[in-house]
Amino acid sequence: MASAPTPLRTALIGLSSSATTSWASAAHLPGLLSPIGREKLPITALLNSSVKAAQSAIATYQLSPETKAYGSPEDLANDPDVDLVICNTRVDKHFATILPSVKKGKDVFVEWPIAANLEDVETLVREAGKSGSRVAVGLQRRWAPPAVKLREIIKAGVDGKKLGKILSVDVRAYGGTNDRDIVPEGLAYFLDRKVGGNVVVIGNGHLFDTVLSVVGDLEPGAVSSKLQLQRPDVRVRDPSTNEIIKTVQSDVPDLVSLHGTLKHSSATLSYLFRRGQPFPGTPALTWTINFEHGEIRLVSPSGLNLELGEPVTIHVHWFDSDEVEEVKWEWNAEQTAIPPSARNVINTLVAFADRKAPGDGWVSLEDAANRARLIEGFLAEWEKSRKDA
Structure with a gap:
């Protein structure tokens, strides 16, 4: 042994x-x-x-x-x-x-x-x-239990019943910061592109990586991106007083829209991320995967972190019977002894x-570097389009 x-x-x-x-x-x-x-x-x-x-x-x-x-x-x-x-x-x-x-x-x-x-x-x-x-x-976050459960369903189905080939994937996500045009003072650096930490690479980056880890990588050259800076003037709040202390001009996009083809399934990926709150009553994350024989829908009501906030739900819609079935996921006993933010x-x-x-x-560093190159490519394309405008 x-x-x-x-x-x-x-x-x-x-x-x-x-x-x-x-x-x-x-x-x-x-x-x-x-x-x-x-x-x-x-x-x-x-x-x-x-x-x-x-x-x-x-x-x-x-x-x-x-x-x-x-x-x-x-x-x-x-x-x-x-x-x-x-x-x-x-x-x-x-x-x-x-x-x-x-x-x-x-x-x-x-x-x-x-x-x-x-x-x-x-x-x-x-x-x-x-x-x-x-x-x-x-x-x-690739190994958050909801992501693990999605991979299990894609591979093995539910109780042996399989969904077939992936046809399309749709992601609608909101967050990255709690507010669409305010950040706490400690996160003011999110508005400065050269720092390298912002909602596009962090909040969006983690989710984008998780999605691709579940459904497969994008076909090189078969993806188009549209980034936008909708709210360039962002207020900065002092958390201790709750007062606005300054306004900063951001040079970081606050909307990411991607359309691409998945490498191994030829399925279409439609992906939208917008900084800040969604429309009232709209979940922070709705992620659907459409198959030949059914569709999976994952909903995260309150945030993009699959391990935090209100519990993430996963449902499967079977096309043949028109039935909707909830699929449960859970942390193991060892994980539940640790705060949720630390488990993954x-x-x-x-x-x-x-x-x-x-x-x-x-x-690995090599794997993550590929993801960084992809996201930085989207940002570079956006920056070039701004200069050319």
């Missing part, structure tokens, strides 16, 4: 004790401090903007006093007692904070988006190829720690 993989001694980048928003504390820390996290991914170091900031986070989150505090990506990369580096900083800091560890050949998990621009993404791909660094990217993350990290193959619970 093969022995269990050696635990990965883990360093967290960006676990802040003072940040306005902290994905590290909300989505990573709960899983890492769970029994399976402690067993497979023990936290041994933090990297923050300074050693003092790292020490403050160690104290705030009551981590082991033996946890090392770093203020330099190079110093962290040179620590032989760190096997895995997990990056949770703002996207424009990803490249600088993980590059030294990638060059050293360490395992790295970087949240999506990979980096602020394609040039940095391509550099990371090259350097990982040279050093042998395993790099996972945080597109973990720890699942991915455990798959990575268990040395599973890319695509088996985690997304």
Whole structure:
């Protein structure tokens, strides 16, 4: 019998004790401090903007006093007692904070988006190829239970009854931010294209990746995109006072419309994402997959995160009987002990720690880079059309 993989001694980048928003504390820390996290991914170091900031986070989150505090990506990369580096900083800091560890050949998990621009993404791909660094990217929503259930239905049907070939896919999504023309102060960077983190690549990007992971990739050259900036003047709100403190001119699209052909089924994909709230009473996400013998409809009432908010529902309409059947999905018992925002993350990290193959619970850098190239292509086309107008 093969022995269990050696635990990965883990360093967290960006676990802040003072940040306005902290994905590290909300989505990573709960899983890492769970029994399976402690067993497979023990936290041994933090990297923050300074050693003092790292020490403050160690104290705030009551981590082991033996946890090392770093203020330099190079110093962290040179620590032989760190096997895995997990990056949770703002996207424009990803490249600088993980590059030294990638060059050293360490395992790295970087949240999506990979980096602020394609040039940095391509550099990371090259350097990982040279050093042998395993790099996972945080597109973990592919393994949210509703997405897993959809793949099961497509492959095996429901109770052995199959739906046949996919003919078309339709996605209508709203969100990315809570409001169509207001953002909280901590997310004002969403309005600045050069930062690299915005609703097109984050809220829309996660959903778009999940959809393609279920129905299959697009045929190269067989996709047309139309992006639009409908509301360029966006108000910024101070969450502490709820007052509008300034208005910023955005250079990031707030509507994405795509039409394409799926590579393996020749089915048509129609995809629409709009930032902000939908029409009252309209779900945040309605996703239908039309087959020869029936149709699946997934509805997420309150958000694009399939694991958060009001429960996602999945129904199948059988054409022969005209019956509509609800298909249930669920978290396993181990997952329910962890907050919903952290469940997909720890699942991915455990798959990575268990040395599973890319695509088996985690997304490789090469795979994620292809998705980044696709989305950046849509943005580049939009930017060119604006200049030509």
